Every structure is written in C-alpha cells, then in structure tokens.
Amino acid sequence: MLTPATGVDVLSRRRRPAAPFAPSRTGRRPRPTTARERRAMAWAYARAAGRSDEMVTAVLLAITVVVAAAVVALAPHLGGRLVARELVLCAAAAAYFGLTWGALRTGAGRRATALRWLGATVEPAIVTVALWIVAHTNGAAWAAAAPAWALYAVVMAANVLRMDPRLCVYGGAVAVLGHLAVYFGAVAPGLTAADVARVPPLGAWGAWAGALWLSLVAAALAVATERMRRLAITGGSEVWRRQRLEAELSRFVSPDVAQAILRGDAVAGAAERREVTVLFCDLRDFTGLCERWAPEDVVALLNEFYEEACRLIRNHGGTVNKFLGDGLLALFGAPDEHPNHAQAAAEAAHEIVYAVDSLRERGGVWAHLDVGIGLDSGHVVCGAVGAQSRLEYTAIGSVVNRAARLQGLSKRANRRIVLSRDCVDRLGPRANVVALGEVPLKGFDDPVAVYAFRYS
Template identity: 30%
Template structure:
C-alpha cells in the first residue's frame, strides 16, 4: 500500500508540473493573441486606407462616409480589444475564463462590422457572404487557434456563427430569395452589388486571406515551439531522473533547480546499510558474478525503501544511504526507517536461503534522525542530490558500530524514542562516536541480543 501511495504521490507531482507548463503556455498564448489583435488592427487600418484611397482615382468609385466610418470603427474595436487582452496578461489580471469573454468580443465586433456594412450598401441579409468583412471570421478563428484550448475555440466558433446568422436575419434574410430585385430597380441593385465585387473589396479580401495564412503559420510555429519545449522538458527531467531520486526530479520545475541548489535545512531520518565482509566475499567472484551480486543486493534495498516511502540517496559500492522525510518530513519517518531496515534484513535472509551463500551474506544497518542539509550539488552536466550534516555522519558511525557490537541493526536513542518502541530495544552503548563531544546512546533490538546470547 505504501508503494502504491508513493507512486500516486509521484504521479500527482508530475501532473502538477504538466499543469503548470500548460497554464504558462495558455498565458503566453493570450499574450501572443493580444499582440496579434493589435497588429491586425494596424494592418487592416493601413491596408484599408491605402486600398480605398488608392483605388478611388483608378475606379472612380465613391465610398460613402458610413462605409469608411464602419471600417474605422471595426478596426479600432479590434485594436482596442487587443490592447485590453495584452494589458490583462501583462498586469497578471488574466484568468482562464476571460478567454471566453474575449472570444465573444471578437464575434461582437464582426457582427457590428457586417451589420453596418450591409446597411451602408442598402443590401439585405442574403448578401452577407459578399461582404469583405466576412473574411474576418476565419481570420479571428485562426487567431484563436493560438490558444491550444479546444473548448474556447468551440465557443468562439459557436458565437461567431450566432453573430453571422443573427446579422443576416436582422437585416431581413429571405430564405428563398423571392423578393430579389422587387424593391429596387435592377440598375440600382446591380450598382450596390457591384461595389462589393469591385477592386477595393477584392484587395481587402486578399489582405485578409494573406493575414489568415500568416496567422495560421504563427499558430503552427507556436505549436512547434510548445512541442519542442515539452520534449525538451521531458528530456531534461529524464536526464535528471538518471542522477536524482524519483521523488525529487518531478519537483524541479523551471526555478526548482536553482532553489534546490541553494539547499535547505530540514528534519530527516538517515539509514546506512552495508554488506559485512564484502572484500573477502568479492575475492571469490569473477567480475560477471560480482556485478550480478551487487545488482541483486541493490534491487532488494530499493524494493524495501520504496515499500516504506523512503528514497535512495546513493549507492556506494556495497553500501547505500537511504533517507526518510524527503522532500517533506513526516511524523512517522523513524517508524518507516525501522520497518525498512527489518525488511532489508528479511530480504537478505531470503536471499541467503535462495542462493545458499557460504558464508551467508550479512549486513549492518545504522539509523539516526535529526536536522540535515539537503540539496543539489554539481554542475549542469551532472547534478547530484545529497544530504549532509552531523546527522548523516552519526548515522554512518552507528552503522560502523554494528561491527563492534556484532549486531545487524543499531539505532540512536532519538530514533527509538520517536517510534515509541522502547520496550523492544535495549541500550548497548553510550559513548562518543568518532570524536563527538557528547555521548550518544546506541540501541539494538532485544530479539537480536537474545539470539546472539543463544548463539
């Protein structure tokens, strides 16, 4: 159950990291869309001015003030909406739901442009598809594709369709076009329709078609950039996972490496385990068998530590440094460390029975708890997570003391007290360890002492 909980915790951490990456991408998308709206507003204004003024002398067409005013208001509204969305992101006021409001704003601007454009030409709703402004619909949807949010795009498409059909029916859409040409003279109708297919409207359609192509190219570029970023982040995490514990790698977000390089002091429980008499053991093995032997030992240690929500800080030769309480300390760190130690001893006993080692494999385990420094050390080519400090040194010396006391498992008094298992342990020594000024009480399990006495 502990192993499953550990896997679930790692899954939650990784999911949170992915969600953060997606949220950052969405904010960047709104920032880009804000700029695109601004640029589109400027481009449409400039192109409209050049087209309508530059072609007037060539075509001899007169463009009513209402048409020019409608175009200017449309472009101005699009430009203003871009400024608003841009400021929302820059000022960090933007919320995900605002994308739906901005999409509705785009549709509203388009509806206003179509309505007043058709009204200015005195044509009904049936001629909405002939208006140059209708080309702004795919252009706006192409801009929305920068978001990578399907539901927002579906919403934008829906409100766009409502806007277009709403304008068509508001201006008197004739389902079967039965009144075609009955209210105006044919020559007047031809003149009105002709204005929609003269040189200036065609040039504006060409401008918007070009903008659609450019915006879709931008959307593809952003998609590729996001994909490359995701692949790069995955590769970076995979590379970190080669050298870092699996519990630490998911925590290293964009600023995580810098934070963990600074390190921090926190409570943790340290467990050292080492194979006794390994040198004599190794001398009897060829390199291939020795490799298999060490791999089998490490596999058993890893199985035990993962079962009790600890982590392997490092393997060193025939030994290992295990930590409980990383990344955050828990109230049962000492209890889980002792349970892990007993499981390691049980797995080693099963290993001896299975392989028939002669002499049998024996290990020594030392446990201590206290404040440690934990963080990342090394350069970008090889980062290493490590724990340092007096607590780590004491745990190592307790592990070495297992040789003198001929015990497989020793723990400090602090560990025994925190587990509340004083009745199962007995003090075997109270002495300075390796030059420490204070005396530290070392405890062994009563069962191991009784077994040694019977032996």
C-alpha cells in the same frame, strides 16, 4: 501499522509473508537520438492536434445548438417554413458534429486526418446551405441582410485550432466559393435594379469584395496557424529535452535534487537546517563476496540490490543521497520535508531487509547476501557543497556520522537494523524495540544509547 508492500506491522514487527521480489529493470536507459526526438515531437504534435480537433467539433456543436435556439426564439419574425427548414439543417449539422466528435475520440492516424479535411469542407458548406435556404424561402433581400454570413468567418477561425495552415487555406477557399455560389446562384437573381441602387453593396462588386475579405482572413489565419504550430513544436521540444535531462540527472542524483539543479537553485553555500532521519545501509561481507564470485556476478547483485533498495526508499518519501561502494546513504526529510520521517525510514529499512531475504532465496551468489542498517534522527545542514565547478548535494552533521557508526555496530550486535534513542523517541511509544545499552562509538565522546527492533 501495516505496510502495503510486505504486510508487516513496523511498530510491533509481527511479520507476515513478504511479497514476491519484483524483478528490476536492468541495463541503461536508451538515449534518444535526434531522429527519435523528432518522432517524439511529431507524435506529441499529432496528439495535440487531435485534441484540438475534438475541441473544435465540440465548440461548433455548441454553436449549432445556440443557432437552433435563436431560430426558435425568432420564429414569429422568420416565418414557419424558414424556421422548419433551418431547424432541420441545425439537426443535421448537430448530428454530423456529434458523430465526428465520437469518431475523433476513437480515431487516429489517417482517419483523424480525413476527418479534419472533411470538417474543413462540410462546415462552410453548412453555412452555404443555410443562406441558400433563407434566399429561397424569404427572398433575396432577406438573404443579403442575414447575419449568417458572419458564420463563414467563425468556421474559418475554427481551422486555426486544428493547427494546420493548409486547412485554413482550404477552408477559406471553400468559404469563398460558397459565398459566391450563394450570391450569384440565389441572391443576385432575386435582386432588382432598385434594390441595388438603394443599397449599392448588394451589387456584384459587393460580393467580390466579400470574397476578397474572406480570402485575406484565410491567409491571415494560415500565417497565424503556422506561427502557432512552430511555437508549439519548439515549446514541446524544449519541454521534452528538459524532461529527458531531468530523467538522466535523476540517475545520478535524487529527482528532487535534479529539479533543483534545473531550476538553478543548486548554488555553493546555499544550505538549510532540517530535521531528518538518516538511513545508512551496507552489504555485509562484501569483500568476501567479491573474492568468491566472478566480478560480473557481484556487479549484477549490487545493481539489483540498489535498484530495489532505491525503489523502496522512494516509495516511503526518502531520497538516496549517495552510494558508498557496497552501501548507500538515504535521507528522510530532505530536500523535501517529511512529517513522519522516522516512521518512513523504519518502514523502508524493514522492507529492504525483507527484500534481501527474498533475494537470498535464489541461491548462488545471492545466498551470501546480508545487510546491516543504521538509523538516526536529528538536525542536519543540507545543501550544495563544493566548488562552483563541482557541487554535491549532501547532509552534514553528527546524525550522519552516528547512523554510519550504528550500521557498523549492527553486525557486532547480531542485529540487522540498529537505531538511536533520538530515532526511537520519534517513532513513539508503540515502537517495539529492545535496548542494547549504551555503547561507545568512534568519534563521539559520550556513549550512545542503542536500540534494535525485536524482529530485526
């Protein structure tokens, strides 16, 4: 099986040239200030509003298509001239909505803002033109009874999705002016006294009542939009704070443990039994390294080694459980289960070794860098251990202790990766290992069968 990062067959250990060592990111992550948080929320809100604009335009385009289809279906009852004029208007509206949608997809900043205000102006105007065409083509009575008046409410409601209460007020004002302009400019001149006497709402007071109704709807929509906007900003701010907190926690514990802490699952005594592979890694001759080189150089070496080792462990589904001075303890199979935890740990171990080789080629303080790794598989108890005021997620069991002893044995055995029989059994028959015999380990009554990869 070839690993993608290094081109190494973990089971047969046929080594190919290692990939170049990726430069790691150094320094602390910038802590966002309150002003930065506000800018982030404003950007997120603007992005959400832009997506809402696209959705509004797409919905109005669909409504235009439906209206055009309805006009065609009702053509025998509407008359040829009205159908032709309404279809021309629908085609123009569809072209406008299509172009606006395309512009919103590629536009940002001032262009998107201008398109929002343009939409709040043009959309009620389209309804006004449609009613004017009906009044001049089929008469005032037709226009007064046309269902197109309800489209004013539809285009006003569309402004809610633009998440700007000012657009709701402005769009409502344009709709009210259009409503009054159609009535007094096209409908009222064609009505007779008999029409008004027969249907009183056709009179001027009915037009003013409709204008008042549209104004109240616009005000209600503006209030609802402002409320929705505040909830969106508050919710987005909470999500952003949670993500920032999770990112900060992940610098001290693994991402999985950080999520458990934020969920409130990290409770003292909450433990579970898991089958895992433990990887215990330690830098060799670190004390001598500290004596020969300046502390700043040693800290830089240690940080970069940890950065790369953690990245490789995460890439293979492992969790860095803790740092131990010049070493680290990683778990494969906890807190999240891993179906091939032994294979993943072996691949991560070999890639760490090859990364160290790449670092050593730099010379200087890096020339003395070397590593020893111990691997063991078995059952451990994982969970939050400690007092309620201070908890630590850890794994407890003989597997952890044995992996640490195997790592200590690696230098005496002149091997960089040493593993137990349990780990070899889980790797399967293709594991290209060599037996080092049964070795007594401190803290264990019986000798332990020890193995190493042939090319480690």
